[in-house]
Amino acid sequence: MPSIIxxxxxxxxxxxxxxxxxxxxxxxxxxxxxxxYILPYFWHKGVCLIxxxxxxxxxxxxRKGQILYVSNHMSYLDIPVIGTVLRASFVAKKDVxxxxxxxxxxxxxxxxxxxxxxxxxxxxxxxxxxxxxxxxSLVVFPEGTSTDGREVIPFKSSLFSLALLDTTDKSLAxxxxxxxxxxxxxxxxxxxxxxxxxxxxxxxxxxxxxxxxRFAKSRGALIHLDFHPSIQARSFDDRKTLAKYCHEQxxxxxxxxxxxxxxx
Numbered sequence: 001m002p003s004i005i006x007x008x009x010x011x012x013x014x015x016x017x018x019x020x021x022x023x024x025x026x027x028x029x030x031x032x033x034x035x036x037y038i039l040p041y042f043w044h045k046g047v048c049l050i051x052x053x054x055x056x057x058x059x060x061x062x063r064k065g066q067i068l069y070v071s072n073h074m075s076y077l078d079i080p081v082i083g084t085v086l087r088a089s090f091v092a093k094k095d096v097x098x099x100x101x102x103x104x105x106x107x108x109x110x111x112x113x114x115x116x117x118x119x120x121x122x123x124x125x126x127x128x129x130x131x132x133x134x135x136x137s138l139v140v141f142p143e144g145t146s147t148d149g150r151e152v153i154p155f156k157s158s159l160f161s162l163a164l165l166d167t168t169d170k171s172l173a174x175x176x177x178x179x180x181x182x183x184x185x186x187x188x189x190x191x192x193x194x195x196x197x198x199x200x201x202x203x204x205x206x207x208x209x210x211x212x213x214r215f216a217k218s219r220g221a222l223i224h225l226d227f228h229p230s231i232q233a234r235s236f237d238d239r240k241t242l243a244k245y246c247h248e249q250x251x252x253x254x255x256x257x258x259x260x261x262x263x264x
Contacts (some may be wrong), residue, residue: 006216009050015048017105022110033132037087040109052220053077055084056182059227062175063087066135067230068163070176071248072254073141074129074149075200076102076208077215078179081111081223088137091128091159099208112138128162132172133264138162142243146201148192149181152251157243163233164242175230176246178253185218197221226253 020043027036048055069088071078076099080092089110095188097103098112121139131138138163142155181189181198189195196204198221200211215221228249234240 002217009216012050017026029182035211041087044080047080048084054222061085061227062173062230067137068174069139072152072179072250073143073146075198088139091138091140148195148199148201148254152254155243155247157239160239160242164239173230176249177225178250180224182224183222
């Protein structure tokens with residue numbers, strides 16, 4: 001029975017993509033501004049509904065003006081979760097662009113694909129700076145990888161230079177937020193096996209299609225997005241200090257969730 005349900009979910013997923021993708025492709029031919037985020041927003045909503053992902057929200061997401069959102073990262077499933085709340089472009093590693101299905105879909109969200117090598121640093125900074133100059137809000141995952149969500153590894157400070165460029169308005173708002181899983185497959189994620197149903201992280205050997213199949217066979221997940229108070233870029237003089245501050249804020253949201261799961 002779980003396999004039949006998973007097959008139905010994946011079938012609905014591809015049908016939903018067929019509904020959303022063509023008009024989004026047409027829309028992107030005319031504009032890449034705010035209207036171009038409307039269809040992806042509904043796509044994310046539909047994906048969460050199909051796969052049984054419920055989103056719990058706390059704190060207040062800042063939606064007015066241009067925002068640089070900063071978060072921890074557990075899974076490719078974080079994207080539709082965040083996309084149900086924020087209308088922004090994601091910053092992802094360059095290899096994501098070549099992922100089957102998801103790579104193509106991420107382009108429709110106007111995702112910025114970057115290399116993390118030093119040789120590509122200047123080129124990538126210029127590309128991201130262009131997006132910032134266009135007024136786009138960005139979602140960045142400064143850990144540089146994904147984890148199982150039990151901790152937040154130190155943030156790489158390179159992406160924070162975006163907020164401090166001379167060409168950037170120093171009044172740019174930065175909002176850290178924390179992603180935690182409260183329930184997976186109907187249970188609290190107190191074991192590694194349960195966490196790995198949702199999380200797709202650096203320590204796993206599972207390929208994306210196999211992981212998605214396993215998640216589709218489950219009863220979904222309850223994911224908590226905890227938005228912390230926003231800060232102004234002009235309050236910080238260097239990217240390392242800014243990265244450390246954001247890491248501390250995001251980590252505060254992980255600790256209570258982990259303790260709650262362990263106590264269950």
